[in-house]
Amino acid sequence: MNKILLIIQREYLVRVKKRSFLLTTLLTPLLITAIYAVPALLFLNGNETKSIQVLDETGTFRQKLKSDKEYAYTFVNGPVETAKKALLTSKAAALVYIPRDIVQRPDGLQLFAPKTVSIGVQNDVERVVQEEVRNQRLANAGIDVKVVEDNRVKVSARTYSLSAEGEKASSSGVATILGYAIAFILYMTVFLSGSQVMNGVIEEKSSRIIEVIISSVKPMQLLLGKIIGVGLVGLTQFVLWILLTMLISSGVTSLLSSKFESKAKTEASVGARVTDAQQVQAQLEAQNPITKVNEALANLPLGKLLVCFLFYYLSGYLLYSSLFAAVGSAVETPAEAQQLLFPVTIPLILSIAIISFVINEPDSKVAFWASIIPFTAPVNMMARLPFGVENWQLALSMALMVLGFLGTTWLAARIYRVGILMYGKKVTFKELSKWVFYRG
Amino acid sequence: MKRYAAHTALDDVSLDIPKGRIFGLLGPNGAGKTSLIRIINQITAPDEGEVRFGGEHLQPKHISRIGYLPEERGLYRKMKVGEQLLYLAQLKGLTSREATDRLKRWFIKFDIKDWWGKNVEDLSKGMQQKCQFIATIVHEPELIILDEPFSGFDPINANLLKDEILELKAKGSTIIFSTHRMESVEELCDHIALINRSKVVLDGEKKAIKNQFKDNSFTLEYTGATPILPGGYEVLNALEIDPGLGRMHVRIGEGGSVNGLITSLLGQVELRSFQENIPSFNEIFIKTVGGVVDADFSSRS
Numbered sequence: 001m002n003k004i005l006l007i008i009q010r011e012y013l014v015r016v017k018k019r020s021f022l023l024t025t026l027l028t029p030l031l032i033t034a035i036y037a038v039p040a041l042l043f044l045n046g047n048e049t050k051s052i053q054v055l056d057e058t059g060t061f062r063q064k065l066k067s068d069k070e071y072a073y074t075f076v077n078g079p080v081e082t083a084k085k086a087l088l089t090s091k092a093a094a095l096v097y098i099p100r101d102i103v104q105r106p107d108g109l110q111l112f113a114p115k116t117v118s119i120g121v122q123n124d125v126e127r128v129v130q131e132e133v134r135n136q137r138l139a140n141a142g143i144d145v146k147v148v149e150d151n152r153v154k155v156s157a158r159t160y161s162l163s164a165e166g167e168k169a170s171s172s173g174v175a176t177i178l179g180y181a182i183a184f185i186l187y188m189t190v191f192l193s194g195s196q197v198m199n200g201v202i203e204e205k206s207s208r209i210i211e212v213i214i215s216s217v218k219p220m221q222l223l224l225g226k227i228i229g230v231g232l233v234g235l236t237q238f239v240l241w242i243l244l245t246m247l248i249s250s251g252v253t254s255l256l257s258s259k260f261e262s263k264a265k266t267e268a269s270v271g272a273r274v275t276d277a278q279q280v281q282a283q284l285e286a287q288n289p290i291t292k293v294n295e296a297l298a299n300l301p302l303g304k305l306l307v308c309f310l311f312y313y314l315s316g317y318l319l320y321s322s323l324f325a326a327v328g329s330a331v332e333t334p335a336e337a338q339q340l341l342f343p344v345t346i347p348l349i350l351s352i353a354i355i356s357f358v359i360n361e362p363d364s365k366v367a368f369w370a371s372i373i374p375f376t377a378p379v380n381m382m383a384r385l386p387f388g389v390e391n392w393q394l395a396l397s398m399a400l401m402v403l404g405f406l407g408t409t410w411l412a413a414r415i416y417r418v419g420i421l422m423y424g425k426k427v428t429f430k431e432l433s434k435w436v437f438y439r440g
Numbered sequence: 441m442k443r444y445a446a447h448t449a450l451d452d453v454s455l456d457i458p459k460g461r462i463f464g465l466l467g468p469n470g471a472g473k474t475s476l477i478r479i480i481n482q483i484t485a486p487d488e489g490e491v492r493f494g495g496e497h498l499q500p501k502h503i504s505r506i507g508y509l510p511e512e513r514g515l516y517r518k519m520k521v522g523e524q525l526l527y528l529a530q531l532k533g534l535t536s537r538e539a540t541d542r543l544k545r546w547f548i549k550f551d552i553k554d555w556w557g558k559n560v561e562d563l564s565k566g567m568q569q570k571c572q573f574i575a576t577i578v579h580e581p582e583l584i585i586l587d588e589p590f591s592g593f594d595p596i597n598a599n600l601l602k603d604e605i606l607e608l609k610a611k612g613s614t615i616i617f618s619t620h621r622m623e624s625v626e627e628l629c630d631h632i633a634l635i636n637r638s639k640v641v642l643d644g645e646k647k648a649i650k651n652q653f654k655d656n657s658f659t660l661e662y663t664g665a666t667p668i669l670p671g672g673y674e675v676l677n678a679l680e681i682d683p684g685l686g687r688m689h690v691r692i693g694e695g696g697s698v699n700g701l702i703t704s705l706l707g708q709v710e711l712r713s714f715q716e717n718i719p720s721f722n723e724i725f726i727k728t729v730g731g732v733v734d735a736d737f738s739s740r741s
Contacts, residue, residue, distance in 0.1 A: 006530050014519065208514035212575065215481040215508040216531040218500075421483070423512070 003217045004225045011200065011229025016236065025237055029244035037252045050093040052121065055083045057100040064132050065096075071124065084112055093118070096125050103136045175386035178300070179359045182309060183383040185238075187352045190316050190378065191345075193234040194324040198337060200226050201328030201420070210420045219417040227321050234317065300386060308385055311398060316378030319405040320348060322412035329419030330427040340427065351376035355383050362387040372397050374404025411436060449475035450486070451638040457583075457616060457631075459494075462609055464629035464646075465618040466721075468729050471635045473618050474511070477585055480616070481508050493583070504533035507581035511588045511618075513572050515560045522556035525575050532579040539578065546574045550600075565592050573601065577608065584608060585616045590624060602628065622722040632721070636729050653719040653727070657691040658701070664709035672696035673704075685712070 015021055051072045054065055065073045076083050080097050087095045094113040102108055109129055111117045135145050159172060204210045204222075213222060323344045331337045351370065358367040362384045371381035371389070377397050381389070418435040425431070450472045457463045467473050478484045480491055482503060491498040493505075516524055522543065529539035547553050550570055560568060569592045577584060586605070590598045605628060609615055617629060625632065632649060634642035642649060657676060663684050669675060672695035678688040686709070692701060705711060719727075 003531055006527065010527050014516075203516070207517055208510075208512045209516055211483070211510040212508065212513060212528065212572075213531065214483050215506070215510070216503060216528070421478075 004221050004228075007217065007222060007225025008229040008232070011226050012232050012236075015196070015230065015233045021233070021237070025240050026244070028241055029248050032241075032245050033249045033252055037249070037256065040256050050121065051091065052094050052096060052125075053083065053087060053090070053092045054096045054098065055080055056096075056098045058098060058102055060136070061098055061129070061132060064128050065125075071121070080110075087112060088114060094121055098129065102129065103133050103140075106130070106133050172387070175300070176359055178305075178386045179362075179383040180355070182305070182386075183352070183355050183379045186309070186313055186316065186382050187348065187379050189234050189238060189313065190320050191348060193230050193317055194321045194344075196230050196233070197227055197321040198324035198328035198341075199334060200230065201325050201416070202331060202334055202337065205329065205420055206332050214420065219420060220413050223322070223325055223413060223416050227318065227325065230321065231314065231317050235313075238313075305385055308394070309382060312378040312382055312401070315374075315398075315401040315405050319374060319378075319401070319408050320344065322405070322409040326412035326415040326419065326432075329416040330422070330432060332423065340429075340432075343429075347375035348379075351379040355379060358383050359387075362389075368393065372400060374401050377401055377404075414438070448638050450479075450635075453489075453635065453638070453640050455633050455640060455643060457614060459614050460609065460612050461630040462605070462615045462617055462628050464625045464632035465616055465635070466620075466625065466632055466642075466725060467635035472638045473635055474587070476635070477508070477510075477587060477616070477618065480583075480585065481506060504579060505582045507532075507576040507579065507584045509572060509576040509584075509586045509589055511591070513569075515568060515572065515575075517559070517561040519560055520556070521558050521560055521563065521571055524560060525571060525578065528575045529578045532581075534579050542578050542580075543574065546578060550574070566594060566597055569593060570597065573604070577604075581613065583614050583616070585618075587618045588620070589617070590619070590621060622720065622725060625721045634725065634728055641728055642724070649724065650718055653724050655691060655717070655719075657689055657717045658698070658715065659687065659689055659717055660705065660714045661685060661687050661712040662705065662709035663712060667705055667708035669701070670704055673701055689717070 049070060049072050051074060053076045054061065054073050055076050055078050056062065057078065062075060067073050074092070076086065076095075083095055083097070094111055094117055097110040097112065099105070099108040099110075106129075109126070111122060111125065113121075138145055138148060201223075204213065217225075324341070327337050327340045327344060330340060354366065354370055354376070357364075358370055358380050361367055367380065367384055370376045371384050371393070377400070381394070381397050414436045415432055418438050419427070419432075453472070453476060465473055465476070475484070479486050480498070482498065482500065493499075493502045496502075519527075525543050526536065526539050529543065530536060534542070547556060552567070552570065555563065555567065555571070560571070563571070573589070576586070589601060589605070593601060602624070605615060605617075617625075619625060629646055631645050632642065633640055633644075644652070661681075663686070666678055666686055666688075669690065672693050674691045674693050676689035676691055678686060681687050690701060692698065702711070702714065
């Protein structure tokens with residue numbers, strides 16, 4: 001036992017002391033934060049103001065197309081050919097041509113730009129023109145625009161998850177994202193840690209230190225020590241990732257959150273006809289995505305998710321890393337390992353390949369089996385969990401998981417003890433299966 | 441007895457390794473030496489038979505009393521020398537403090553103090569071998585198994601190693617020494633066993649084995665005409681190696697004796713030297729192993 005501790009200690013320290021460990025530990029939380037913070041920041045700050053020229057033959061859009069922080073509209077005179085030529089010499093980003101008969105022929109709207117017209121400009125202009133054209137057509141038909149405006153309601157369902165304890169606000173969007181995120185993290189860590197175990201085994205074999213070590217400890221002790229040591233490295237990294245990500249993103253989130261609020265407020269006060277203060281408040285909260293996400297997150301069983309994550313990480317890791325170790329023991333270089341690794345990585349890749357299906361239909365048969373079979377269960381059960389999984393399914397999956405990793409560890413240990421002393425032999429699957437039944 | 445899928449690696453091998461001696465384990469490649477050594481190290485188990493260690497059945501607890509230097513050896517390349525030896529010593533059951541103290545002493549003795557913090561991959565092969573030797577003996581094992589210990593050493597370091605081996609023997613360690621270098625067998629071993637094709641074909645004290653292989657022949661050098669010998673002495677060859685200086689190989693047959701040979705020579709030539717032909721281990725090795733190969737070939741034809 002003492003020797004296993006020594007081995008764990010070495011395997012752990014050697015890896016944690018590496019510079020690459022420090023780098024990935026620090027950079028990953030930054031990257032995760034950046035993935036959601038950067039688009040949000042871009043959205044909030046926008047770009048510099050773009051000047052857009054408008055050739056309005058109807059003369060009714062001067063009030064509608066109002067310059068704001070994003071776009072500065074200047075109205076030019078026709079004809080359109082002159083305006084187009086003028087655009088090329090000016091610094092304006094685009095020219096909007098609104099023909100006289102726009103109300104009759106709405107597809108007459110034209111946009112010109114020296115480069116490609118940006119989708120943002122196009123959407124904005126189209127929205128404004130469309131609204132004006134519609135209003136005028138309504139007016140022509142004798143319908144009061146104000147009536148229409150007041151009756152434009154937006155329906156947005158609030159979703160709740162119903163259980164014996166009561167109802168809670170839920171969000172299938174949050175569950176989906178969380179499902180993907182956890183499953184991918186699990187997949188990556190199992191894959192990376194598994195490869196680390198394999199490379200560790202290959203290193204010992206190819207540097208020929210293996211014989212010295214197994215004259216001191218049993219091969220099984222070495223294998224276990226290595227697997228546990230590398231597993232702890234993965235766990236350490238994971239815990240650090242969570243802590244750092246929380247630290248960095250909580251700062252960024254509060255910053256973004258306040259910006260969202262101020263932006264929403266200005267937008268609401270500019271264009272809204274809503275006068276009721278309460279309604280403004282409700283709208284604000286509904287518009288702020290971060291409030292929404294936080295609410296949905298708070299209502300998820302986060303404790304259960306965390307416990308399950310640890311369980312599936314550990315069991316999935318044990319299951320796969322022992323197989324990775326068996327492959328490592330049978331070869332002398334990582335390159336040789338590739339073809340033997342195939343049957344080990346296939347179920348792992350498969351489990352990530354079916355994940356989108358499982359998340360879209362978390363209660364389907366495929367999702368059920370994928371989260372029960374030990375080889376695909378870690379990734380797919382974690383993907384299903386945010387949507388809620390019945391307890392008996394979870395229990396069955398966990399029980400099979402334990403059996404699964406005990407089985408693969410046994411199998412791997414049989415191959416490992418023969419493989420580590422085998423040199424200069426091209427190993428086939430037939431050969432490997434023979435090793436399983438060797439005595440002694 | 442140790443069997444592998446296709447062949448029997450060790451067949452009815454029974455050896456007594458005397459305590460406090462250097463025991464040479466010889467044999468051609470693939471004879472089964474490594475299989476035997478791995479069984480003693482409990483890396484593999486025999487299919488039949490048992491190993492006794494100082495009268496006890498060999499058990500895992502004996503591991504800390506055995507030191508093993510395998511033929512194919514290596515160290516973790518990306519680990520510091522000191523840390524690595526500390527790790528290996530602790531795996532053999534030393535406490536961290538014991539291991540540090542002893543290692544420091546060895547580093548001073550071998551004059552390699554400044555290697556402690558170096559990465560193994562920055563050391564030359566010979567330097568690595570030295571570290572590996574320290575790792576083998578730092579836990580002061582009673583039984584030391586050295587498989588080709590001199591490979592990779594320059595003559596100076598080989599001598600250093602030889603002295604260490606003799607010193608360990610003087611301190612009471614038993615040493616099993618497996619090698620193909622017959623000159624180091626001559627120099628170091630007290631006792632040898634020769635394994636060929638999974639079987640022990642020779643086993644005994646060095647002297648006894650040499651006596652067994654003596655053919656009672658002598659080499660003599662003389663000045664004068666080629667002497668004529670009476671019956672009972674067979675002249676194997678005679679030649680003039682320098683003008684007036686002859687050399688002759690003589691086997692003493694039935695009815696002859698060393699003194700009789702000398703007496704008959706004294707009347708005819710002036711003797712310059714007279715010496716019994718004692719076979720070298722190189723000859724014994726080739727004779728024993730080669731002989732079996734020949735017999736095998738002839739039986740096939």
